[in-house]
Amino acid sequence: MKVWRRYFLMVVLLAASQIAFAQDDLLSMLESEQEPEKTFATASFKTTRVINGQSLENVGGGVLDMKISHRFGFVNGGPYELFGLDEATIRIGLDYGISDRLMVGFGRSSFEKTYDFFYKYKLLRQSKGKAAVPFTLSLFSSAAITTLKWQQPERENYFSSRMSYTYQVIIGRKFNESFSLQIMPTMIHRNIVKNVGEKNDVYALGAAARQKLTKRLAINVEYYYLLPDQVDAKYKNSLSIGFDIETGGHVFQLHFTNSTSMIERGFITETVGDWANGDIHFGFNVSRVFTINKKH
DSSP states (O other), X not given: OHHHHHHHHHHHHHHHHHHHHHHHHHHHHHHHHHSOOOEEOOOSSSSSBSSSSBOSOOOOTTEEEEEEEEEEEEGGGTGGGGXXXXXXXXXXXXXXXXXXXXXXXXXXXXXXXXXXXXXXXXXXXXXXXXXXXXXXXXXXXXEEEEOOOOSSTTSOOOGGGGEEEEEEEEEEEEOSSSEEEEEEEEEEEESSOSSTTOOSEEEEEEEEEEXXXXXXXXXXXXXXXXXXXXXXXXXXXXXXXXXXXEETTEEEEEEEESOOOOSHHHHHHOOOOOGGGTOOEEEEEEEEEEEOOTTO
């Protein structure tokens, strides 16, 4: 009788354990249904640049993005200058995704014969589901070197005088499939300033938005506000309006801007164009991506 009871007790305990495991499986299934998988927002902006400035987007890990940026002269040059088409300022750059979060880049501009190097890192990524994040936060930093000939070569000139640096935080959100918005607090340090009374450290606040019009067409707006009393009065706030046109592996950006330079120090602190006077450049950016490392 004792042996029977012992076997009966073992069967009861085994059945109870199976029921407990089944309950755990059921609870895990219910939790997975209640908490969907984490998904990240994509294509908040179509390329890594809104127009002149950086967007919150990065190229993917193992992807190389070649960018050609072009600005014609001011349209108020009239027929003699063919409304700016006789002049050109260009930048050619390469951006590479070390990972989906970290991107590095290099470029050369004809404006002041400038080389620039930068990195951009996504600290937070907008996501849905478990542990959702409502916005994307990226850190951007760059260094630029002008290589113009010294105006006074007979005097002692320092290499450090050619350098400038940019530090920027990009905070943005894709609100729906059509509209995205970001703000960009920015600090630019210039080792040497061009005009008496200017500050070496210049602070600005940028804002940019994208509105999708069709499946392959979107309008972008970008604006940088310079805090008062930092630069010469002749410099203006940078304002740019443009369109993104997607065609397969290419993205064409056609735009109008009062900024000549295509690096941060130039278009944020040294924009001389005034929209009210017709000091507007027509220009474009062309982007072509190549997958270099498929392991990512």
